[in-house]
Amino acid sequence: xxxxxxxxxxxTTDACRVPPGLSHRSWFxxxxxxxxxxxxxxxxxxxxLGLFVTFWVILLFFIPLWNSPYSxxxxxxxxxxxxxxxxxxxxxxTMPYSGLNETLLLNSTPYDGSSIWDCGSxxxxxxxxxxxxxxxxxxxxxxxxxxxxxxxxxxxxSIHDITELFFxxxxxGLEGSCNVTLSAAFSDISLENSWSxxxxxxxxxxxYRGKTLNLTLSTPVALLxxxxxxxxSKVDMDIFIVGTPSATLIxxxxxxKAISDKPLFPVTIDATATTGxxxxxxxxTRYLSNPPVIFLNRTGEDGGPALSLRRANYTVFLPQGQxxxxxxWHNYDVLSxxxxxxxxxxxxxxxxxxxxxxxMRAIRLNINSSAPIPFxxxxxxxxxxxxxxxxPWRYVPWPDHLYVPPIQGDIWISVYFEDWYVQAWANIxxxxxxRISFSSPLTINIFGLLLNLGQLLDxxxxxxxxxxxxxxxxxxxxxxxxRALLSDNRFVPIILLMSSFLFPWILYSDWGEYLTLxxxxxxxxxxxxxxxxAFAVVSFGEWIILGLLSVVLLWAPLxxxxxxxxxxxxxxxxxxxxxxxxxxxxxxxxxxxxVLLSGYTLGLGAILAMVGLPIWLIQILYxxxxxxPDIQLPLKKAERGS
Amino acid sequence: MHTYFRYPTQQQGxxxxxxxxxxRPSDIAKQMRVSRPxxxxxxxxxxxxxxxxxxxxxxxxxxSIEHSxxxxxxxVGYCPGYQSISYITYSPQFGVQVWFDHEGECSSCPExxxxxRTIRGLAKEWKLEFPSDVSISRAASLLFxxxxxxxxxxx
Numbered sequence: 001x002x003x004x005x006x007x008x009x010x011x012t013t014d015a016c017r018v019p020p021g022l023s024h025r026s027w028f029x030x031x032x033x034x035x036x037x038x039x040x041x042x043x044x045x046x047x048x049l050g051l052f053v054t055f056w057v058i059l060l061f062f063i064p065l066w067n068s069p070y071s072x073x074x075x076x077x078x079x080x081x082x083x084x085x086x087x088x089x090x091x092x093x094t095m096p097y098s099g100l101n102e103t104l105l106l107n108s109t110p111y112d113g114s115s116i117w118d119c120g121s122x123x124x125x126x127x128x129x130x131x132x133x134x135x136x137x138x139x140x141x142x143x144x145x146x147x148x149x150x151x152x153x154x155x156x157x158s159i160h161d162i163t164e165l166f167f168x169x170x171x172x173g174l175e176g177s178c179n180v181t182l183s184a185a186f187s188d189i190s191l192e193n194s195w196s197x198x199x200x201x202x203x204x205x206x207x208y209r210g211k212t213l214n215l216t217l218s219t220p221v222a223l224l225x226x227x228x229x230x231x232x233s234k235v236d237m238d239i240f241i242v243g244t245p246s247a248t249l250i251x252x253x254x255x256x257k258a259i260s261d262k263p264l265f266p267v268t269i270d271a272t273a274t275t276g277x278x279x280x281x282x283x284x285t286r287y288l289s290n291p292p293v294i295f296l297n298r299t300g301e302d303g304g305p306a307l308s309l310r311r312a313n314y315t316v317f318l319p320q321g322q323x324x325x326x327x328x329w330h331n332y333d334v335l336s337x338x339x340x341x342x343x344x345x346x347x348x349x350x351x352x353x354x355x356x357x358x359x360m361r362a363i364r365l366n367i368n369s370s371a372p373i374p375f376x377x378x379x380x381x382x383x384x385x386x387x388x389x390x391x392p393w394r395y396v397p398w399p400d401h402l403y404v405p406p407i408q409g410d411i412w413i414s415v416y417f418e419d420w421y422v423q424a425w426a427n428i429x430x431x432x433x434x435r436i437s438f439s440s441p442l443t444i445n446i447f448g449l450l451l452n453l454g455q456l457l458d459x460x461x462x463x464x465x466x467x468x469x470x471x472x473x474x475x476x477x478x479x480x481x482x483r484a485l486l487s488d489n490r491f492v493p494i495i496l497l498m499s500s501f502l503f504p505w506i507l508y509s510d511w512g513e514y515l516t517l518x519x520x521x522x523x524x525x526x527x528x529x530x531x532x533x534a535f536a537v538v539s540f541g542e543w544i545i546l547g548l549l550s551v552v553l554l555w556a557p558l559x560x561x562x563x564x565x566x567x568x569x570x571x572x573x574x575x576x577x578x579x580x581x582x583x584x585x586x587x588x589x590x591x592x593x594x595v596l597l598s599g600y601t602l603g604l605g606a607i608l609a610m611v612g613l614p615i616w617l618i619q620i621l622y623x624x625x626x627x628x629p630d631i632q633l634p635l636k637k638a639e640r641g642s
Numbered sequence: 643m644h645t646y647f648r649y650p651t652q653q654q655g656x657x658x659x660x661x662x663x664x665x666r667p668s669d670i671a672k673q674m675r676v677s678r679p680x681x682x683x684x685x686x687x688x689x690x691x692x693x694x695x696x697x698x699x700x701x702x703x704x705x706s707i708e709h710s711x712x713x714x715x716x717x718v719g720y721c722p723g724y725q726s727i728s729y730i731t732y733s734p735q736f737g738v739q740v741w742f743d744h745e746g747e748c749s750s751c752p753e754x755x756x757x758x759r760t761i762r763g764l765a766k767e768w769k770l771e772f773p774s775d776v777s778i779s780r781a782a783s784l785l786f787x788x789x790x791x792x793x794x795x796x797x
Binding site for chain 2: 014016017624
């Protein structure tokens, strides 16, 4: 290695990169601070930090408003209606029927996904179609390993009269492959919860393209007779379909076949209001916590098992005999199990089927909404009774009416959507001549986006902040040359990052046919139904944790990168650019991992945020390879001369 | 007059630097697993590009070049605007840098650490020992003086 000899250096003094005559500080003050600001834009250089602080102070100030229940706006109107028949009762119609020792308790051929069945997808995008071939299901998911499609139905079986019981389903595989599980779960008919399960059996097989699968499940009836507390037992039949990553299949046929010592005859029970209208004219009756019920007693048998009537024309197969029953609204109270009870007797005789039509007292509640959007749950409190909950715990369409038991007193109604709900209260003494309407004009519909007043205020505030940030950015970048801007390595990643805000990051379907699109960077959630937007809602409450992360890992890097565009790209600031792009990259990778673990589907937004950093690195490496120098953003022509 | 210029590619830069350190083209070809003619061509293209880069930097800073060597990535000239001798250096690591002959206020300058890193790097590329007991601007002048002596531009 050579040596720099100080004693030989006689000619030069020092060498510096800053021009002579000016210190760095004075040069900066003499030039940069004298630059003329673009016309029409105020100098806002001192508001950058203050802007963020103000933003979050206001945000935190308004959080209580966002989280508060939006009770204002909704109302109950009571008006006097016409006198209607208020006498309950029942009617028995018999028809000829040839009873056999081999009975099809359920026969859906072809399977039509009717109201008998409750079908839905969970963490997976599924499309369904019914035609003459059967019930076609297409399951798909981009990155998804936990999603499934399920169809289930509930029926009641006279277990003491049966010797053999078979469940079967026939399916055809059209595309891809999937695993199909057929299961049957027997439970105590008097209880409606998961702890009531007595016995469970299932069978699983693989279905693939071109294969016809016939799954049959036989059950140990002798065992069930010993463990079932009643002569009637409730059974849940489920078909689970798990496709990875996608599959299309047809459910062609589903049956429950019973073999008995003596013939069984169908008894079909239907519940109507005293006006004659079916209580199931509103689909939501099936989700009511206190549904119409019939406690069925048989001569010679102990106990009176309760049949919850969750659908019209509920059919149970019974042997010949004398039966008595108490019908009404289920109250789940030992002392008073039935609201508005009525006693019924009927006899099942050979070669006849029975149609039992119950006329029940019920109050019809009309429900109006300025925005009839899908909701998650509805709660009705009547007088001193327990809450009546219409809760499928998934999104269901807005009903135009519902039936409630004939209980006198005050009425409370709450409708739950996302993390917000509407509720209204009326102090009334209800009777059957009154017409009660529940209105919820809480929301303002702006291009499909549902907002209330509080949210409008908050959004206005956010828009103001964003406007100020954009204005500041325009001031900073006004002197940039457009062509140089386009060739800046940071430009494409910034555009990708901005685009990621406009696309959903995760997609999920929490049971049902509604698909939720979650925009992580914005407090917006969009619900779609078979590809169409059902509603979009601004939901601050659930977003707040995600929002804090998004501000730190998305908004702050984006704003930082935008302001960095105003300075030329150089080696010294490339590290900072890399760090700012790394944050959204890590955030999106976090979502990728979460998606893989949870079974959600990764949205385009997360992918766009993820590719920003790799694209930036590739651009740098490519330009270095072809020898393009670090981009120096030149000024516009007008600025060059000055 | 507008002139189109580009930096040497990463590989061209490596080859150019090795040649400047007097490594034989055949050894460079072996080390980099390329052909001998490729080394010559890369060296030629790199020198053409560096020559344009040096001229461009001089034009931007209104420096009239007295001596220039694209082989060594170094030029010296005079800047009438600042009435100062000026140096232009090229390095694959630090790109093109312009230096003015005057005593800088290194102790109060925010660019001090960046300058030190650059001067240390240039000294390393030239295989010269960096004097640690002087200011950065002084070290820079010593380095450029030594380079000019090596190139035979001064006695």
